[in-house]
Amino acid sequence: MDESSLLADTFAYKFDDTHASENFGADTYKVSFIDVGQGDSELIQTGSGNYILIDANDSSSHRYIESIGVAELKYMVLTHPHSDHYSGMRKIITSSTITVDNFLYSGYSPTNSTYRSLITLLDTQSIQRIQVADGYVITVDNLVLNFYHPPTNDFLKTASKINDNSLLVRVSNRAGIKTLFTGDLETAGWGSVVSRHSTDIEVPFLKAAHHGSANGISQPIFNTIKPFATFISCGRDNVFHHPRQAALNVYSLRPIYRTDTNGTIILAVTGNIEYSITTEKSYSQATNLIGADVVQTSNEDVATSDFPPDD
Numbered sequence: 647m648d649e650s651s652l653l654a655d656t657f658a659y660k661f662d663d664t665h666a667s668e669n670f671g672a673d674t675y676k677v678s679f680i681d682v683g684q685g686d687s688e689l690i691q692t693g694s695g696n697y698i699l700i701d702a703n704d705s706s707s708h709r710y711i712e713s714i715g716v717a718e719l720k721y722m723v724l725t726h727p728h729s730d731h732y733s734g735m736r737k738i739i740t741s742s743t744i745t746v747d748n749f750l751y752s753g754y755s756p757t758n759s760t761y762r763s764l765i766t767l768l769d770t771q772s773i774q775r776i777q778v779a780d781g782y783v784i785t786v787d788n789l790v791l792n793f794y795h796p797p798t799n800d801f802l803k804t805a806s807k808i809n810d811n812s813l814l815v816r817v818s819n820r821a822g823i824k825t826l827f828t829g830d831l832e833t834a835g836w837g838s839v840v841s842r843h844s845t846d847i848e849v850p851f852l853k854a855a856h857h858g859s860a861n862g863i864s865q866p867i868f869n870t871i872k873p874f875a876t877f878i879s880c881g882r883d884n885v886f887h888h889p890r891q892a893a894l895n896v897y898s899l900r901p902i903y904r905t906d907t908n909g910t911i912i913l914a915v916t917g918n919i920e921y922s923i924t925t926e927k928s929y930s931q932a933t934n935l936i937g938a939d940v941v942q943t944s945n946e947d948v949a950t951s952d953f954p955p956d957d
């Protein structure tokens with residue numbers, strides 16, 4: 647898919663312009679919520695044009711990142727070892743046109759042959775595997791990635807679910823415009839995150855946990871995050887009935903974007919006060935857009951919002 651074709655609907659909003667006079671340089675970033683069917687895959691582009699990939703499902707992830715000319719992934723992040731998050735990684739790792747520098751994961755030992763072969767492939771290709779947990783931080787150009795979950799590597803030894811051990815990572819630019827990536831975190835995992843990082847996870851942009859499952863969000867968690875917009879990655883007519891209505895009822899206090907209906911979605915933080923969201927397919931506001939202070943506009947139009955950049 648050519649990125650230039652993603653012109654169907656563009657929505658632009660402005661943050662509070664308190665810091666408008668400050669010069670943050672090329673403090674931009676872009677997140678592509680790639681339409682990978684029932685799975686997850688998000689590509690982050692820094693202000694200097696470097697890339698980080700979080701999860702990859704089937705061949706769709708590779709097709710997208712190859713189509714926009716990505717030659718190197720500084721980091722490939724696996725939130726948790728379920729196939730709808732890693733089944734597309736082999737194709738990327740073995741691609742002749744894409745180099746993967748580092749692989750970040752929670753450190754789960756292989757429990758099935760597909761995951762085992764992925765780990766073996768990483769080692770064969772001499773891609774550095776780095777086990778991360780709460781407190782791990784990486785900086786790539788103008789972006790800082792903070793990992794907030796799982797709390798320790800020992801957490802993995804408990805009987806808790808793989809979903810609840812998903813890596814939780816927050817991306818922030820210098821202006822403090824943040825996006826939170828949540829894997830398939832469920833109720834127990836969220837409880838742990840909120841107990842340690844309730845203020846850190848207050849962000850304007852949220853990748854919905856667990857494909858919009860009802861156990862991936864609650865009203866208190868939503869009120870803690872206070873997202874300005876939520877992005878749900880799920881497949882059309884999926885057997886899990888994601889996203890669940892109970893979750894949509896919570897998310898719909900703010901705009902919702904969905905890969906099953908919007909296709910690939912690009913969030914572009916274009917400066918310290920402005921961002922835009924572009925969808926591959928036409929955006930429907932019929933059931934999802936309730937936020938009264940957000941005005942859906944035609945291309946180029948800009949609506950002012952009351953959401954300030956935090957710290």
Ligand SMILES: [Zn+2]
Nearest residue numbers: 685728730830
């Ligand atoms: Zn999943």
